[in-house]
Amino acid sequence: MTIFFILVFLVILLLLGLPLFAALGLASITVLMIFEGSINSMADTIFASLNNPLLATIPMFAFMAHVMIKAKVVDDLYDMCNKLVGHIKGGLGFATMLACTIFSTISGSSVATALTIGSTAIPQMQRFGYRKRDTYGIIAAGGTLGILIPPSGPMILYAIVSDVSIGALFLAGLLPGLVMAAAFAFYSWFQANRHAETTSQEQANILEVFATLRKASWAVMMPPVILGGIYLGVFTAAEAAAIGGVYALFVALFVYRNVGLRDLADCVFQTMRTSAMLFMIIAGAGMFGHAVTIIRLPAEIMEAVTALGLSQAAFLLVVMAAIFVLGMFLETIAIILITTPIILPALIALDVNLVWYGVMLMVNLEMALITPPVGMNLFVIRGITGAPLFEIMLGALPYVALLIAGLFVMWLFPSLSLWLPYAAGFGL
Structure with missing residues (x-):
């Protein structure tokens, strides 16, 4: 019963708008005071959470993203994608999804991808006859790719909390990310071709195509440089x-x-601002992980799994369903840092590959970005367009269904996630 009240207390703090690090810290301090009578262990716990060399990747990837966004590489990326496929009916949505995919490898942020690409692409698609709700859905879904396609901020946080190789996670997310991007792109093309009012732009000549390819090549080459270097060791x-x-x-x-x-x-x-915020959240997550260990929550979950005789598949089904529900109310980082310390022992005991689980978690968190009432990408698009939230939700709904199908595929075929890390020599 104590466990239930602590979790409810934490969720209430988050729903009241308290910053995530403060909510985690306050809930942890409450547990420490009740069960230990002091907070003397708090300093050591925070130090252990932040004494991790992997944390250095956060400011460096954040700096890379901020510089590339400031350089306005997205204009050339979007122009290149338009010149390649924009002349096909429905090709503009395809081009937008391609731009989202490439930009996700630069920004590492779903919200940044939706905001940056959406500001350019939504007016362009509507000019060529796309239904408003379809344009909103394309941007909402395309933005989610920033979670799954490396370098992903949420992936780094999951790797730190679960002690999994960041390089292995990055490679594991690449193929599933491309699969989801292709599914989104073909669905947007299919939707556009169903409506007679959708038109296409004039086909670019070969010289214009090569000119845009040359201008965008520096941005396009960044993912192969980063991921290729990791893959080749x-x-x-x-x-x-x-x-x-x-x-x-x-x-x-x-x-x-x-x-x-x-x-x-x-x-x-x-x-500095982004990194400091994330470091504070990680410190709070470290405290929370220590607190749930004190109240034996991971151990009790393991006992419940054993008592119920849950298989690996059944346990994953329950966890994914719970995370889907949490995604409707909590932000992605909160979900990672709250759920991972609790279920990690059970995942290990059931011999669940933590890299494989990490990829499925990221796909599930993609849904959290486009499901109401707190889907961040929905509010980003509302901020760009001023459109009614209900219309944006209708546009995003088919992509939620595609993500559910994608999650099932990742669960059914673990090799889709694990083949690249294995090939690169990561011991999984």
Whole structure:
């Protein structure tokens, strides 16, 4: 019963709008005071949570994303995608999804992807006859790819909490991410072709196509450089983050030449703010993990799994259903940091591959971004367009169904997630 009240207390704090790190810390302090009578262990717990070299990847990948966004590479990316497939009926939605896919590998953020691509693509698609709700759905779904396609911020957090290799997770998310991107793109093309009012833009000549490819090549080459280096064993994920930052600086300062010292200072400031926020959340998550261990929540879950005789498949089904429900009310980072410490012992005991589970978790969290009442991408699109939230939700609904189907495929075929990490030599 104590466990139930602690979890309800935490959820109420979050729903009241308390910052995640504060809610986790307050719930943890409550447990420590009740069961230990003091908070003397808190300092050691926080230090242990933050004394992790993997945390260095967070500011470096964040800096890389801020610099590339500041350099406005998205304009060339979107133009390239349009020139390639925009002349086909329904091709503009396809091009938008392609741009979202590539930009996800740069930003590592679903919200940033939806905001940046959506600001450019939504007016363009509506100009060529796309229904409003369809344009909203394309951007909402395309934005979610930032969670699954590396480098993903939520993946890094999950890797830190579960002690899983970031490099293995990045490679594991690549193929499922591309599969979901392809499913989204073909569905958007199918929807556009169902409506007679959808038109296409004029086909670009070969010289225009090559010109846009040349301009966008620096942005397109970033994912192969980062993931290729990890796959070939040239550098670790942490080293890849540093190389990505240097690459972004080179592109911004010497190729695009549109980023000045004031812009760089702003990128550094935004990076510091983002990193400090995440480090505080990780410290709170460390405290929460220590607290749930004290009240034996992981142990009790293991006892319940054993008593009920749940198989690996049944347990995963229950966990995924619970995370889907939580995703309607909580933000993705909160879900990762609250659920992972609780169920990790059960996953290990049931011999669930933690990299495979991580990929399924990311697909589930993609749904959290586009399901009401607190789907972040829905509110991003509302902020861009001022459209009614209900209409945006209707546009996103088919993509939720595609994500559910995708989650089932990831569960049915673990090799889709694990083949690349195995091939790259990661011991899983």
